[in-house]
Amino acid sequence: MQSRHSLLDLFSTFLNLSDDRAQGWLTDGRLHRHMQQHLDQNASAAEDFWVVYWHRYWQQVGPEDRVRSRISEGHLSAYLQETCYWSVQRAMPKTGSGQVQLSDCFQVAIAQMPKLLRKFDSSQRPSLKAYAHRAFENFVRDHLRQRQEADCCSDWGLLIKVSRKRLSEALKQSGMAATDCDRVILAWSCFEELYLPTKVAGLRQTKSPDVETWQTIADAYDRQRTSLQPPAPAMAPAQLERDLLQAAKQVRTLLYPPLKSLNLPKGNDIPGEIQDDLPASEQDSLLSSLIQQEDLDERQQQQQQMQAFLITTIATLGRQAQELLTLYYGQRLKQQQIAQHLNIQQYTVSRQLSKAREILLLRLVQWANQTWHISADSNVVASISTLLEDWLQYHYELASADTTSLEGS
Amino acid sequence: MYITPTQWQIEIPDAIAQTAWRKSKVCPTPQAQWNTYLNQLSCDVLLPLLQDYLPTATRYPDGIATIWEVVSGTGLQGPVKRMVLVPDKNIDRELSVPQEWVDSPEWAGDYYLAVQINPDEQSLTVWGYATHTMLKAGAYHAADRTYHLEADQVIQDLNVLWVTQQMNFQEVTQGAIAPIQPIATAENLLQRLARSPRPRLEIPFVQWMACLHQPDWRRRLSALRRGEPPKVNHLSQWFQNIFEAGWAVIDNPLIYEAPALRQNSAIDAPIIRRVKALQLHDRSLFLMMTVEPTPDGRLEVQVQVRSRDEETRLPLGLIVTLQSSSGETIQMVQALPEDLAVQLQRFRSNTGTPFLVQVEWDGDRAEELFMV
Numbered sequence: 001m002q003s004r005h006s007l008l009d010l011f012s013t014f015l016n017l018s019d020d021r022a023q024g025w026l027t028d029g030r031l032h033r034h035m036q037q038h039l040d041q042n043a044s045a046a047e048d049f050w051v052v053y054w055h056r057y058w059q060q061v062g063p064e065d066r067v068r069s070r071i072s073e074g075h076l077s078a079y080l081q082e083t084c085y086w087s088v089q090r091a092m093p094k095t096g097s098g099q100v101q102l103s104d105c106f107q108v109a110i111a112q113m114p115k116l117l118r119k120f121d122s123s124q125r126p127s128l129k130a131y132a133h134r135a136f137e138n139f140v141r142d143h144l145r146q147r148q149e150a151d152c153c154s155d156w157g158l159l160i161k162v163s164r165k166r167l168s169e170a171l172k173q174s175g176m177a178a179t180d181c182d183r184v185i186l187a188w189s190c191f192e193e194l195y196l197p198t199k200v201a202g203l204r205q206t207k208s209p210d211v212e213t214w215q216t217i218a219d220a221y222d223r224q225r226t227s228l229q230p231p232a233p234a235m236a237p238a239q240l241e242r243d244l245l246q247a248a249k250q251v252r253t254l255l256y257p258p259l260k261s262l263n264l265p266k267g268n269d270i271p272g273e274i275q276d277d278l279p280a281s282e283q284d285s286l287l288s289s290l291i292q293q294e295d296l297d298e299r300q301q302q303q304q305q306m307q308a309f310l311i312t313t314i315a316t317l318g319r320q321a322q323e324l325l326t327l328y329y330g331q332r333l334k335q336q337q338i339a340q341h342l343n344i345q346q347y348t349v350s351r352q353l354s355k356a357r358e359i360l361l362l363r364l365v366q367w368a369n370q371t372w373h374i375s376a377d378s379n380v381v382a383s384i385s386t387l388l389e390d391w392l393q394y395h396y397e398l399a400s401a402d403t404t405s406l407e408g409s
Numbered sequence: 410m411y412i413t414p415t416q417w418q419i420e421i422p423d424a425i426a427q428t429a430w431r432k433s434k435v436c437p438t439p440q441a442q443w444n445t446y447l448n449q450l451s452c453d454v455l456l457p458l459l460q461d462y463l464p465t466a467t468r469y470p471d472g473i474a475t476i477w478e479v480v481s482g483t484g485l486q487g488p489v490k491r492m493v494l495v496p497d498k499n500i501d502r503e504l505s506v507p508q509e510w511v512d513s514p515e516w517a518g519d520y521y522l523a524v525q526i527n528p529d530e531q532s533l534t535v536w537g538y539a540t541h542t543m544l545k546a547g548a549y550h551a552a553d554r555t556y557h558l559e560a561d562q563v564i565q566d567l568n569v570l571w572v573t574q575q576m577n578f579q580e581v582t583q584g585a586i587a588p589i590q591p592i593a594t595a596e597n598l599l600q601r602l603a604r605s606p607r608p609r610l611e612i613p614f615v616q617w618m619a620c621l622h623q624p625d626w627r628r629r630l631s632a633l634r635r636g637e638p639p640k641v642n643h644l645s646q647w648f649q650n651i652f653e654a655g656w657a658v659i660d661n662p663l664i665y666e667a668p669a670l671r672q673n674s675a676i677d678a679p680i681i682r683r684v685k686a687l688q689l690h691d692r693s694l695f696l697m698m699t700v701e702p703t704p705d706g707r708l709e710v711q712v713q714v715r716s717r718d719e720e721t722r723l724p725l726g727l728i729v730t731l732q733s734s735s736g737e738t739i740q741m742v743q744a745l746p747e748d749l750a751v752q753l754q755r756f757r758s759n760t761g762t763p764f765l766v767q768v769e770w771d772g773d774r775a776e777e778l779f780m781v
Contacts, residue, residue: 115561138413138565142502149500149527163499164550165557193606196439201430201446203498204529220606328414347420357414358568365572377580378540381569385415 003082011035011050011075015085017103022085031074051079051129052122059117077113080132084109087136090332090393091144100144108143108257109136124383130390147255149204155248157206160192162251170250183225183232184247187240190220214241302372306364310391313363321356328353329396360392361385415566417458417535425453426531432474437634438606441478447496448477451524454533455494456485462571463487470516472624475631479608480621482510484518490574490582493518496526496533504539504547504563508554509609513589513618517541519582520570523563537563538570541583554614592619596640596655597768597775598688599626603633625654642779644700644708645760647681656683659697686717689773692724693717696768696777707757708781712766715750723748724770731756732765739764 004010004025012031016024038050045053058072088105116135120128150158159167167188171181194217195209209217214237221240225232235243314322320342327338335353339346365384374380429449436442452468459466469484469491470476477483485492493510497503504523510516521544523537539547539558547558564570573580598620602608608630609617620626642653659682680701687694699711714729716722723744731740731753740753758764758781768775 119561135561141413142560146500152529153500158500161498161500163501163503163505164553165503165559166499166501193440196443198434198439198442201426202529350414350418353414354417354568358571361568362572362575365576369576378564378569378573381572381576382564382566385566385569385572389415 007039007047007050008032008035010047011054011078013081014078015081015106017106020102028074028078031071031078034071035075048127051076051127054079055117055120055122055128073113073117076117076128077110080110080113080129080136083129083132084136087133088140091137091140093144104256105140105144109140112136112139121383124380126383126386126390131386134386134389143255150252150255153204154206155245156208157204158248158251159188159244160196160203160206164189166254167247167251170254171247173254174250179228179230179232182228183235184243186224186228186232187217187221187235187243188247190217190224191240191244194220208241211237305371306368306387307391307395309367310360310364310388310395313360317356317359321352321359324349324353325356325392326396326399329392330400332397357388361388364388415568416537417533417567419454419458419533419535421450421454421526421531421533423531425450429453435635436478437636441634443498444481445474445477446528447498447526448481448483448494449474450526450533451494451496452483455522455524455535459485459492462574463490463492466492470622470624472627475627476621478631478634480507480509482507484510484516490520491518492520492522494522494524496524498526498528502536502560502563504537504544504558506544506556507609508549508556508614509618509621511541511544511556512586512614513622514586515589515622517583517586535567536560537565538567539563542581545584554610589615589618589622591622592616592688592693596685596687596777599629599633600776602630608634629654640778641763642698642777644698644710644779644781647683647700648679648702652683655685656698657685658682659684659695685777687714687768687775689724689727689768689770689775692770694723694768694775696766696775698779703757707759709755709757710779710781711752711755713750713752714744714768719749721749722746723751727751727768727770729753730767730769732767734763734765 002024004013009025009027012035013025013027015022016026038053042049054072054075058069058076061068061072063069084106088102088109092100092102092105112135116132119135120131122128126134149161153161162170164185168181168185171184176184191209195206195213197203197206218235218237218240221232221235225234314325317325323342324338327333327341328335333341335349336346339349342349361381361384365381368374368384374384429446432449433442433446436445456466456468463485464487466485466487469486473483481495483494485494493506493516495504495506495510497505502523502525504521506521510518510521519541521539521541522535523539525534525536526532527534537560539562543562544556544558547556547562549556598612598616602611602620605611611617620630640653642656643651646652680699682697682699684695684697687696693716695715695717697713697715699713701709703709712729712731714723714727725744725746727744729742729751730738732738740756742751742753744751753766760781762781764779764781766777766779
């Protein structure tokens with residue numbers, strides 16, 4: 001896949017994911033024109049500047065201004081295309097099982113953009129790319145985990161293992177009216193309360209409740225249905241069963257959303273053209289509150305210092321810890337594979353890797369505390385942890401690429 | 410497979426899983442059984458591992474196993490900070506903490522660990538944590554009295570917790586928590602909650618929490634829910650100084666005393682008078698029993714009901730009933746507007762005669778079973 005270099009492309013083009021491969025870039029016309037306008041007015045600004053600019057723009061206009069909100073989100077979505085692609089690649093199982101499609105995961109990940117932008121703090125150290133990388137990767141990993149688990153479950157097992165929140169989300173998404181949602185959720189809560197399996201400590205393959213249990217569930221539903229606003233209608237056990245089975249299907253649909261047209265840029269559903277952009281006065285205040293060029297240089301310098309410190313610190317860890325880091329971050333082996341490779345328990349791998357990671361973070365935070373005089377709270381430590389994770393991936397992949405290229409020659 | 414070095418994923422050893430399952434099977438309901446199973450697993454697996462970070466950690470409150478039958482969660486008391494483990498069996502990740510662990514100063518923690526258990530795979534994952542402050546800022550569901558944080562609102566990086574601890578950052582982890590007023594331990598409340606399918610949602614939170622704070626009360630609730638037989642008060646045994654739980658001596662002399670009480674008794678015949686606390690809605694009452702042996706070998710019994718506070722009138726419409734073992738009403742008396750106390754007509758019975766005293770007001774009811 002060719003990387004993009006021009007600022008214009010970075011903020012207005014989207015990956016063409018065809019047959020699950022990246023096959024070039026698609027330009028979104030509106031975003032292109034909008035970005036060009038801004039570039040014309042601020043010719044000297046670099047990539048970092050625009051990232052922070054669009055993010056603050058997005059924050060300032062707020063969700064009520066749909067047009068401007070979508071446009072700024074669109075710019076950032078375009079910017080994060082490669083990041084999302086690499087994150088999804090990393091998070092997907094290595095074995096080409098064919099089950100999991102990259103474009104599917106990509107779509108699910110990029111849909112997280114609004115949440116991501118809400119949580120991102122442009123005044124903190126991890127850049128948007130680093131932050132998004134972590135966020136996309138973690139999200140996709142967890143999403144795949146949930147899919148795998150749901151696939152192992154019978155419908156009844158799924159209903160027992162679903163949270164109220166997820167169920168509610170699934171029902172709403174299916175287009176069910178609010179009163180019907182309430183009714184089904186009540187039926188589900190009666191089911192869940194009364195029907196946890198008591199003979200075997202397993203939930204996945206839970207079978208359908210027997211007739212007697214259905215009656216108990218129906219009775220509980222009947223007792224509580226009048227407390228809803230408006231009161232829910234009476235339901236026979238067979239109806240409750242049908243409703244719950246249907247709900248299970250909705251939950252599965254939520255985990256496997258239908259593939260929309262691949263990676264449709266957000267800008268495409270904005271009606272009309274953007275005539276006037278932000279009034280001049282607002283633009284000025286935005287610009288003046290952004291990072292100055294000196295700050296950017298300072299950031300780069302700090303990054304180099306951090307790199308030097310981390311390399312030294314890793315060398316002080318035990319031999320096995322260093323090997324674990326190389327295998328996990330460099331060769332991207334799963335913990336189970338590492339365990340087999342080193343002939344130790346998976347649990348030991350997990351524990352030692354966590355511990356190594358923890359020590360690195362502790363040293364880094366101590367160092368950052370002394371060097372950069374950071375404020376002392378868990379938010380800052382979390383940010384540093386993100387930086388560290390990103391750096392570890394970058395550092396070990398680079399090292400492993402070097403070794404492979406050497407081996408190849 | 411899908412975990413990172415910033416989370417813990419642990420295989421639960423067979424021995425631990427089997428023990429936990431065995432312990433959970435004595436629970437009366439499926440909910441109670443699974444609460445106990447999941448919490449026992451969390452404890453047994455995580456306590457040893459947390460020793461590195463919370464040395465000398467002990468579980469709180471005492472007798473936590475009885476608590477699991479009615480509410481999920483385990484407290485861990487470290488040297489300085491408290492941690493609360495909240496296990497979850499669901500697929501999707503969400504930190505869902507019962508109110509008992511958030512809004513009570515005695516139970517609230519500083520950190521809440523999000524523990525996800527997969528019973529089929531026998532695996533346990535600690536996928537993140539949150540502080541008390543974060544939790545209070547989260548969503549509260551009144552329907553099941555829990556505080557919720559979504560996955561992305563939780564700090565999904567345990568190393569942040571350990572490092573923050575080790576760096577000894579003085580950060581605020583707990584918000585202000587209003588104290589819970591103690592209440593009189595009411596037997597009838599116990600009976601009602603013992604029968605309820607979801608006791609923790611049955612009465613207002615502050616009342617429930619006040620009850621939960623008392624170890625004896627918790628044990629009794631657990632015993633009742635496991636189907637132990639209802640307590641009978643054996644009046645003859647009172648003369649041998651054997652009293653059932655809950656009966657106390659009253660210090661102050663009576664303000665209101667039935668004029669006919671001492672009519673037929675000899676001066677030095679033993680009279681035993683005991684009171685027991687009752688709770689009807691928000692009113693605290695005393696059930697007072699006075700027993701005296703009669704010359705013909707029976708016991709004379711006087712039943713009185715009064716407000717706990719001597720100067721408060723009884724609630725209007727309060728009814729006290731005396732029933733036989735077959736449920737037949739033998740006596741009934743209703744409180745009048747100005748009454749500070751009501752009493753039944755004293756009666757005499759042979760040893761071994763059972764009877765029931767019922768106190769009722771505005772839909773709430775208390776019962777005591779006696780045997781003469």
